Amino acid sequence: MSAPTKNRSTVTEREAREVAEAAREQDWRKPSFAKELFLGRFRLDLVHPHPLPEEESVRRGEEFLAKLRAFCETGIDSARIEREARIPDEVVAGLKELGALGMKIDPKYGGLGLSQLYYNKALAMVGSVSPAVGALLSAHQSIGVPQPLKMFGTQEQKDAFLPRCARTDISAFLLTEPDVGSDPARLATTAVPEGDEYVLDGVKLWTTNGVVADLLVVMARVPKSEGHEGGITAFVVEATSEGITVEHRNAFMGLRGIENGVTRFHRVRVPAAHRIGPEGAGLKIALTTLNTGRLSLPALCAGAGKWCLKIAREWSAEREQWGKPLALHEAVGTKISFIAATTFALEAVLDLSSQMADEDRNDIRIEAALAKLYGSEMAWRMADELVQIRGGRGYETAESLKARGERAVPAEQMLRDLRINRIFEGSTEIMHLLIAREAVDAHLSVAGDLIDPAKSLSDKAKAGAHAGVFYARWLPRLVAGPGQLPSSYGEFRHGVDLSCHLRYVERAARRLARATFYGMSRWQGRMETRQGFLGRIVDIGAELFAMSAACVRAERLRTRDEHGREAYQLADAFCHQARVRVEELFGRLWNNTDDLDRKVVRGVLGGAYTWLEEGIVDPSEDGPWIADATPGPPTAGNARRPYGG
Numbered sequence: 001m002s003a004p005t006k007n008r009s010t011v012t013e014r015e016a017r018e019v020a021e022a023a024r025e026q027d028w029r030k031p032s033f034a035k036e037l038f039l040g041r042f043r044l045d046l047v048h049p050h051p052l053p054e055e056e057s058v059r060r061g062e063e064f065l066a067k068l069r070a071f072c073e074t075g076i077d078s079a080r081i082e083r084e085a086r087i088p089d090e091v092v093a094g095l096k097e098l099g100a101l102g103m104k105i106d107p108k109y110g111g112l113g114l115s116q117l118y119y120n121k122a123l124a125m126v127g128s129v130s131p132a133v134g135a136l137l138s139a140h141q142s143i144g145v146p147q148p149l150k151m152f153g154t155q156e157q158k159d160a161f162l163p164r165c166a167r168t169d170i171s172a173f174l175l176t177e178p179d180v181g182s183d184p185a186r187l188a189t190t191a192v193p194e195g196d197e198y199v200l201d202g203v204k205l206w207t208t209n210g211v212v213a214d215l216l217v218v219m220a221r222v223p224k225s226e227g228h229e230g231g232i233t234a235f236v237v238e239a240t241s242e243g244i245t246v247e248h249r250n251a252f253m254g255l256r257g258i259e260n261g262v263t264r265f266h267r268v269r270v271p272a273a274h275r276i277g278p279e280g281a282g283l284k285i286a287l288t289t290l291n292t293g294r295l296s297l298p299a300l301c302a303g304a305g306k307w308c309l310k311i312a313r314e315w316s317a318e319r320e321q322w323g324k325p326l327a328l329h330e331a332v333g334t335k336i337s338f339i340a341a342t343t344f345a346l347e348a349v350l351d352l353s354s355q356m357a358d359e360d361r362n363d364i365r366i367e368a369a370l371a372k373l374y375g376s377e378m379a380w381r382m383a384d385e386l387v388q389i390r391g392g393r394g395y396e397t398a399e400s401l402k403a404r405g406e407r408a409v410p411a412e413q414m415l416r417d418l419r420i421n422r423i424f425e426g427s428t429e430i431m432h433l434l435i436a437r438e439a440v441d442a443h444l445s446v447a448g449d450l451i452d453p454a455k456s457l458s459d460k461a462k463a464g465a466h467a468g469v470f471y472a473r474w475l476p477r478l479v480a481g482p483g484q485l486p487s488s489y490g491e492f493r494h495g496v497d498l499s500c501h502l503r504y505v506e507r508a509a510r511r512l513a514r515a516t517f518y519g520m521s522r523w524q525g526r527m528e529t530r531q532g533f534l535g536r537i538v539d540i541g542a543e544l545f546a547m548s549a550a551c552v553r554a555e556r557l558r559t560r561d562e563h564g565r566e567a568y569q570l571a572d573a574f575c576h577q578a579r580v581r582v583e584e585l586f587g588r589l590w591n592n593t594d595d596l597d598r599k600v601v602r603g604v605l606g607g608a609y610t611w612l613e614e615g616i617v618d619p620s621e622d623g624p625w626i627a628d629a630t631p632g633p634p635t636a637g638n639a640r641r642p643y644g645g
Helices: 013-023 033-038 055-075 078-084 089-098 116-129 131-143 146-152 155-167 282-293 296-318 330-359 365-390 398-403 411-422 428-439 441-451 457-478 499-529 531-559 564-590 594-605
Strands: 171-174 190-194 197-208 215-222 231-238 244-249 260-271
Touching (some): 033 365, 033 428, 033 531, 055 089, 078 398, 089 131, 116 330, 131 296, 131 411, 155 215, 171 197, 197 215, 197 231, 215 282, 231 260, 282 365, 296 411, 330 564, 365 411, 428 531, 441 499, 499 531, 499 564, 531 594
Parallel strands (some): 171 215, 190 215
Antiparallel strands (some): 190 197, 244 260
């Protein structure tokens, strides 16, 4: 029997929702292709013609990629990182020398000033040779100190910290706690004001880069008091501050080289000048930072897809079964087609989202979230298919393959390394809910009070009148559109006809919006509990976004005479594959086992099926499910190990 978890904070479901809602960016000041898509409006004009980077941005980006490629080929030993479960100091020193720590930092602070597009290309390249090194750079720049300071820091903070982050110092982002994951309302780490300082106490878990970091972004709760608004607040903290202890370096099934740990804060003094933004703005800062920071994960996933395609092509051409190359057997060929088409689509989604982020003329919070969700799920599937194509050799480690004289292909490692992408920076389930909240934002804006059981009858009456006006204008527009006209999107016909896929996306977007409205009407205030339904709504939107991006990218490559014919073929294959998945998801919106599943879950939790667990021996050792995170002095030695230290 496991010991109970101690000192767990309790927060009601409503309180948790209110904290999350308060942290949301609630205004839409710029257009959003994905938001319009969920509302049934296919705004192709927002993404086509495909936005292009500036020539100077391309020049600087390509120049850096050439240097980075040379370093990746000669300076990073992926097998050694996997074997020793550490990134060698000399690798990090080499990255610093290249300026890779400051890829996204403005040159005036010593950085390279790369665009989001080229930053992601760099991550894809590094991640293909070593996902652990990719994670190191991503955690440092996408969610570590540089990004929140760039968006919310004072000039003094930028002057003090950005030059360090650009060349010498590694940073980490500390939000998660042993008993707090995606529910920040229960955040327990505190920052108590004392004069012109804050005193931090608490424990942080899964601190990627935390074991080696020089600077930390820490989220802590400031108690409300006279002169202090209080709330979850962000701080830049020196990792060498007295009272900080890295109590444990965590080990995982994949990404064995990452320096991820448990960090304890005990009476750690942080100058008030190191607070990022006002008190209470920490969660909003974190979520806003992730709006573009999330694009780093799909960059790593796109790179993984390219590698999977290369290995699948080379192996399937070499390996023969029953008198012909493995690839020519349909059972294997369909897997290779899926990998090729999906890799094309993932890169299309990534490049389109990245370039829109660089131009800053569209709101891409949903696009970035969809890219993270879709990229992490599809990359995992591609790696799984590669392992299947390789057969026993896919399951065998690269080290074992090499030892017996064969090419050391780390397919099983790629599968393990990619698995975490479906969990961190927002698990697939959390991403479904986050995107769904944004997707139904327009409905909640006009009908939120109508379906809120806490609102008064007068509030509901006002909301009903407002909703009536909105839906009277919106619903008729979902009946017909250009997707029903055979001539629509004719500019996408060049040998291969992609216009039919864009017409499908337009029709499917209206169908999706109608389904969302029906769900709102049916479940009203209980809609948020229908997580299966919402997840399928989001997955349909993700497929439609990927189809749009694939077609737009194919047309861009055609007009620039860059493998246009082949790009059209890949986009056509991807869209046909995606349409099969979309139709299945539409069918499962209303024909599913959600209600039955809920009954089974209640039975499982109630102990009705414990007899089904008989006949096994559980090798797990006793202990609490969640470690005690009571604030106080350290209970273990300091495992901090700065690179080069």
